[in-house]
Amino acid sequence: MTPLEFFLAGTMSAATVFLLAALGELVAEKSGMLNLGVEGMMAISAAVGFVVTYQTGSHLIGFIVAGAAGIGISMIFAIVSITFLANQVATGLAVGILGLGLSALIGKNYESFTVTAPASIQIPVLSDIPLVGPVLFQQNIVVYLTIVMAILISFCLNKTRLGLAIRACGENPKAAESLSYSVFKIRYGAVAFGGLMAGFAGAYASTIYTPLWADGMIAGRGWIAVALVVFGTWKTGRIFLGAYLFGMVSLGELVVQSFGLAVPSQLLTAMPFIVTIVVLAIISSDRARLRLHAPYSLGETYDGSEPQ
Amino acid sequence: MQNERQPLLTLSKLTKIYGSLIANDSIDLDVYTGSIHAVLGENGAGKSTLMKLAYGVVKPDAGEIFWKGQKINYWKTTVARGLGIGMVFQHFSLFETLSVVENIALTIKGSQKDLIDHIRKIGADYQLEIDPTAMVNSLSVGQRQRVEIIRCLMQDLKLLILDEPTSVLPPQHVRALFDALRKLQNNGVAILYISHKLEEIRELCDTATILRDGKVTGKVNPNETSTQELATLMIGRSIPKVERKVSDHKSKNAILNVTNLNIKNPDPFGTDLKNLNLSVFGGEIVGIAGVSGNGQQELGRIISGEDLNGDLNLSTIEMFGQPVTRKGVIERRDLGFCFVPEERLGRGVVPSMSLSKNSLLTAFKKGMLKNGFIQDDVVDKYTDTCITEFSVKSSGNGATANSLSGGNLQKFLVGRELLLEPKLLFLSQPTWGVDVGSANEIRQKLISLRDNGIGILVISEELEELFEITDRMYVLRSGRISTSMQTNEVSPDEIGEYMIGEEREDASNALAV
DSSP states (O other): OOHHHHHHHHHHHHHHHHHHHHHHHHHHHHTTOOOTTHHHHHHHHHHHHHHHHHHHOOHHHHHHHHHHHHHHHHHHHHIIIIISOOOHHHHHHHHHHHHHHHHHHHTGGGTTOBOOOOOOOOOTTGGGSTTHHHHHSSOOHHHHHHHHHHHHHHHHHHHSHHHHHHHHHHHOHHHHHHTTOOHHHHHHHHHHHHHHHHHHHHHHIIIIISOBOOTTTTTTHHHHHHHHHHHTTTOHHHHHHHHHHHHHHHTHHHHHHHTTOOOOHHHHHHHHHHHHHHHHHHHHTOHHHHHHHSOTTTTOOOOOOOOO | OGGGSOOSEEEEEEEEEETTEEEEEEEEEEEOTTOEEEEEOOTTSSHHHHHHHHHTSSOOSEEEEEETTEEESSOOHHHHHHHTEEEEOSSOOOOTTSBHHHHHHTTSOSOHHHHHHHHHHHHHHHTOOOOTTSBGGGSOHHHHHHHHHHHHHTSOOSEEEEESGGGGSOHHHHHHHHHHHHHHHHTTOEEEEEESOHHHHHHHOSEEEEEETTEEEEEEOGGGSOHHHHHHHHHSSOOOOOOOOOOOOOOSSEEEEEEEEEEOOSSTTSOOEEEEEEEEETTOEEEEESOTTSSHHHHHHHHHTSSOOTTSOTTSEEETTEEOTTOOHHHHHHTTEEEEOSOIIIIIBOTTSBHHHHHHHHHTTTTTEETTEEOHHHHHHHHHHHHHHTTOOSSOTTSBGGGSOHHHHHHHHHHHHHTTOOSEEEEESTTTTOOHHHHHHHHHHHHHHHHTTOEEEEEOSOHHHHHHHOSEEEEEETTEEOOOEEGGGOOHHHHHHHHHHHHHHHHHHHHHO
């Protein structure tokens, strides 16, 4: 692999972590649920996924259990904020911190252990094309499945009744309820889906992308995923592009090092976050765009009480 | 005759209690197929609650519901819709970021293409044309109502419930709506029509159930009942008339002048104000007619000083001959300007604070502060004066603002501002959600102020109100304002023409593009 091929292939792999988590958060936010616990959900799933994969040797089982862990912790968020009507921001932050703490506990005896990443798929013929082949056609199956997932989610949100119902809940829960949709069920479902996807993102990060366990290995990727949803103005296509952009930026460190440039590595590590802040500031300044695309009732608790 | 037939829907002894308020007290109602049945009552009489019970949005605390004589035990919206009941809410249940057809697809099954064809067909059959692919946020209030009605018509409709459907329509569109409803009636659909407008009900409905304070006070045939009789059943006495003569104290110079006001709204769902001119003289009441959402809110905030737009010319807004474009709310109030916003709770008063504390918010310059400390005795005295002079029903100056009824709170708000002795008063929807008696008191008060030389600007959706109290009128639509018209020289239909003129222009522009 040439350095360029290595860089581009790495971008796709790095982007998959962001994309998985951001797609889940997108669905949750479309239903009106702002879950800021993505970082913690990813961390706990990364730990669980790693431990299970290490013990069983099966990445598939690792992914399944990690997804279940993601759903499990997202349900704490759902119960507190949907059933008990707590503030979504505060609850999300609390659950996120809980997740980070639990991940350290679960992974305590596995610090610096490694698992073998599964072999990449080699698509015959196509993978032999110079540059394009190694970048596009020699990736892990999860990379491809994530792209398929993005397309499915986009289709579901825009073209199906379920998608309309989810968007209706995020836009005007009272009106959705008056059309006899259960805001309660839809929001629970959307949050659970967000948890599942964050779980997959965590498992991908700890068993495939960097197949080793180290405490704090999620390193802010969950936060970038949350920011990506805003960056993409709640549109699947833009979130997809954003994830690949951030995947590229997060590899900047490697590139600079391989070219031997004297840039402090701390600055490069901080790069994705700096870019996040700049991008969010620019997008948030455009009120019109936000109003057109943001779920109108995002972050608002819905008590479902009878209207007077 | 009718009573021998089986009623389609029967509400029997329905009761609904909210806290200490009995919204509906043991109400009986029968609706028959092919009948347009009015539910008449003033604001707060319990009409909307009753319709929400009928549609299954809220559960009754007592009472039973029958459909074609069969008792229904689990009355929910899904059940009601399944039986063929549709409801058009007063505050629409549409989703702004979805298109018309997407909104309809939320409740009606079918492919997008079939739904679009169906929407077009209904539009043609009932003269309710609408572009199925348009985004709801681009539609006018009247068009949104059309979408809601179409949504109901797309199911197998047996009973249609409409909650104050004409409050958002210009007179010409009201006629179109009535035509569509009569057509539905001929097709065998029963209609429950909620309104507080007596004339409308006499024109359209064959049966009327009248509610007052949550109780049924009468069941009549409105065609055979006079307006006075209906009014007596509705409010317990005949509707008081506002007394007024033509203004003869008009000041020489305008005390409010808005010149070439242009504002680009940063909110894509808001309205841009375009080249807007208006003036108010002392000793006259000037009205701004038009359906809400045509720039009323934006204009209101600019005149009150809540929105200061740095791009405006210094002399765009003048009060008492002085430019105030860059002056904030307090500076404008210092000049003798007072303001009553349309949202009483939250913008007019702080809901959880006492009436005294709420007086302090705007009247603090009336000796209520000494070295920055609140003089409670002065505040309480001011509040007590307001309560007695404007007959505000409350438990005293310590009552929280949200414990008052809409009418009493509005009287308090108007009183609080009037005690400041304004020279220029601006009110937005002054009698919105206010009972007939209080509304009348407020209107009479405004006229006596005008006779004392005060200039008053009123934004209102209620044409009847504007015709009752104003001397001159403008019409606001799509952020543009009409020329000034003398109230006694125009008819409601002419005002209505101005209210819909823009929509036609927009439509022809759209075709040209």
